[in-house]
Amino acid sequence: MRIPEETVDRIRQAADILEVVGDFISLKKRGSNYTACCPFHNEKSPSFNVNPTRQIYKCFGCGKAGDAVKFVMDIENVGYGEALRYLAKKYSIEIEEQEQTPEDLLRQNERESLLIVLNFAKTFFRETLQTTDEGKSIGLSYFRERGFTNPTIDAFELGYTLDKWDSLLQEGLRRGYSRDLLEKAGLVLNKENATGGDNKVFDRFRGRVMFPIHNVSGRVIAFGARILKVDKTQPKYLNSPETVVYHKSQVLYGIFQAKQAIRLEDVCYLTEGYTDVISLHQAGIKNVVASSGTSLTTEQIRLIARFTPNVTILYDGDAAGIKAALRGLDMVLEEGLNLRLLLLPDGEDPDSYVHKVGADAFKEYVRNQAKDFIDFKAARWLTEAGDDPLKRAEGISDVCASITKIPDPLKRQTLSQRVAQVFHVSEQTVISEINRLLRKQQDQHKKESDRQKDRQERQQPSGGGASAGGPSIEDINALLAGAGIDNIDSAGFGGHPGTLPAPGTRQPTIRTPISYQEEECVRLLINYGARELEPGITLCHYILNELHEIDFQTSPFDLILTLFREAYSRGEILTAGDFLNRRVGSDSPNRSEEAEMQHQAIHLTTPRYEISDGWLKHEIHVPSEEEIGILADAAFRNILRIKKMLAEQRMSLLQQKIRDSSTKTPDEADQLMTEFMHAKSLDMEISRLLGTVISG
Incomplete structure (x- = not known):
């Protein structure tokens, strides 16, 4: 559609x-x-x-x-x-579209189709909770017992699924969703019939309260489900399987509801369960997420880091909670985040404790009891060590091992002072231990790298290559073909040597020197094409007039130059907006071309650095490229460099033809020499104008 x-x-x-x-x-x-x-x-x-x-x-x-x-x-x-x-x-903009048919779904890619069917399931579970007798008497009653209010239930889009084999399946089929799509979304199971009859297809979730799992943008990508009746044959919690849209190691429960609060509070509270997140959210502590269904992963930590560099882990005070906190501690530090830890009183979890003491007391407890990782680890080691000096030394080494995970050397230096204070040892002792552990890590990395290199060398064939011990060009071509990359030849990586990689790719390329000057010319046109260098003469007019018989050798710069020429012939001068706002929809017949055009325009209009406000504060004038004199000189020198490189290319071609003079008449040889000398004189004149060394 x-x-x-x-x-x-x-x-x-x-x-x-x-x-x-x-x-x-x-x-x-x-x-x-x-x-x-x-x-x-x-x-x-x-x-x-x-x-x-x-x-x-x-x-x-x-x-x-x-x-x-x-x-x-x-x-x-x-x-x-x-x-x-x-x-x-x-932005609350209504889109008038026809209702989707199965044919429409087939035309969409799998990911988008799964998101649509998961949204249907979410709506179905919510309606079941709020409109059916079973949903209200069982599911809604459970949420009420947990203390969840209607706004909280709505915020997390909680639901219920009937204790029937195929209630979701039948409704999905009625709505036009295929069994295959429902199965790929993890909503139904397809069980083979042992007697050879038709396979049995039934709902994955039955008789459970439903916790939709949202991604950062709020789309439902999976479900967590809790059974309410006593059934030893069924797990208490059941989660969606991994799908095209759901990878549990990359998802945090509650991140959509929490992201704004995390940004405002500049700290993220990390818990373990769905109800922990929901109860704290309802109590006004909205900057909270959970790593439900998995141990804390690097991807989840990086997701938090998008919104804040500060993490406070809230785990149960029992042995399992302590173990979980210690397991995640080094991972958080390794990603460069600032970490604090809080263990709740034994027997309590965030859900139960916030209901027991109330929101204000809970916040006060977090403020007073949360510890940095040094105090957290040191307290455990000092209690366990007592007067045992060896245990004490083991504790110091353990804390230092965590410090080595921190990528910032300045932070490591500061924290080493803190360790020295807590354990009452000299700072130099702590620094020496940290350095010893860092060297040990480096040695381990080097050994692993050497082992990997040895494995790769053993796997390479011993025969025929372009050079001893190295793969031939044919070998490389075969590998690249398998990865969907064009072949290479002895001149470099595939395609015209002046071509650039497509946007978003990491394909290696070799660029010609002239491509950089062509890029600079296009940059000047896109950013300043309409600027007047003198009354009545725009930069676009000047450049196009100087290049009226010259085509660029590099795509997409040649295409951009052509578009400027076409627009100028109509009396128009293109601007950056004409390229930045180009449509790159999947239904565009020239989608890759439009995407590349927009990508290059963004690259050419986005400066990496800006002049510091401190220069203006001290009234230090920094010449700007936009000043007419500087802009005119930049355009003039850019045109000269392009013409100089073209002259050098022409000279190289003529030299090749002159060396192959055995097949030419004397007149043809003289003509080639005359052309060569003309190109040479042009090259020397441009070198003089540029103030560069005149080529010999």
């Missing part, structure tokens, strides 16, 4: 890049732009840049770039249409 163009325009105009990106990561203002650690690759220093003026984002680390729609496509891994629907919902 197509979304009407006028609706697409309304969505794009309403979507604010800061609001859209801010739903997924915490942005910090830097100059006129905003920065953050990139959500698309792991990094410790921010290289992700958002420009609110141009309504674009770009990561200088991994190269991801685009507008608000492209960001949703990238972060949610959905198609163009689904990204537009997400933004339409966010």
Whole structure:
């Protein structure tokens, strides 16, 4: 189904890049732009840049770039249409579409189809809870006993499923969803019939209260379910299996409901269960999530890091809770986050304790009892060690081992002082132990790297290569073909040597020197094409006039230059917005071309660095590229460099033809030499104008 163009325009105009990106990561203002650690690759220093003026984002680390729609496509891994629907919902823009048919679902990709059917299941479970006798008497009564109010039930979209074999299955089939799709979503099971008859298909969840699991944007991607009757043949909790849209190691329960509060409070409380999150949320402590269904993972920690660098772990005070807290401690530190830990009184969990003492007392308890990881570990070791000096030394080494996980050396230095104070030893002793452990880690990494290298060498065939011990070009081509990458030849990686990688790819390429000058020319056109260098002469007019017989050798720069020429012939001068706002929908016949155009425009209009406000404060003038004199000189020198490189290419070609003079007449040889000398004189004149060394 197509979304009407006028609706697409309304969505794009309403979507604010800061609001859209801010739903997924915490942005910090830097100059006129905003920065953050990139959500698309792991990094410790921010290289992700958002420009609110141009309504674009770009990561200088991994190269991801685009507008608000492209960001949703990238972060949610959905198609163009689904990204537009997400933004339409966010900005309350109604989309008039026909009801989806099974044929429509088949035309969508699997991920989008699963999200749609999971949303249907969520709605079905909610309606069952609130409208059926069984749902109200069993499911709703359970939630009431837990103290959950209607607003809380609505906020977490809690539901109930009937104690029947196929209530969801039958409703799904009636709505037009296939059994295969329901099974892929983890909602139904397909059990083979041992007697050879038809397979039995039935609901995965039956007679359970339902806890929908949302992703960061609020889409339901899975379910947790708790059985209420006593049945030893059934597990108490049952979760959705992993699917295309649900990977439990990458999800935190409650992150959608908590993300704004986490950003505002600048701390995330981490618990273990669904009801812990819900009860604390209802008590007004909304910056809380849970790692339900899995031990804490690196991916979950990185998800928290999008919104805050501060984590407080709230676990039960029993042995299992202590073990879980210690297991997650080093992982949090390794990702560079600031960590505090709190163990509740023995026999209590966050859900029970907040009901017992109330919200205010619970908050006060967290403030007073939460400890940093040094105090947390030291308290356990000092209690266990008593007067045993060996146990005490073992405790110091254990705490130092956790400090070595921290990537920031300045933090490690500061924390070593804290360890010395807590254990009453010299700081140098602590530093020496930390350094010893760091060297041990490095040695282990080196040994593992050497072992991996040895395994790779043993796996390589011993015969025929382009050089001894190395794979031949044919071997590399075979490997690249298997990865979907074009072959290479002896000149470099596949394709024209001046081609650039497609947006979002990491394919290695070799660029010609002239491609950099062509890129600079296009950058000047996109950013300053309409600026007048002198009355009546725009930069676009000047560049196109100087290059009127020259085509660029590198795609997409040649295409961008062609678009400028076509527009100028109509009396128009293209601007950055003409490229930044290009449509990159999946239904576009030139989707890859449009995407590459937008990607390059973002790259060419997003400066990585800005002049510090301190320069202005001290009235230090920094010449700007936008000043007419500087801009005119930049364009003039760029044109000269392009022409110089073209002259050098022409000279190289003529030299090759002259060397092959055995097949040419004397007149042809003289003509080639004349052309060569003309190109040489042009090259020397340009070198003089540029002030570079004249080639010999």
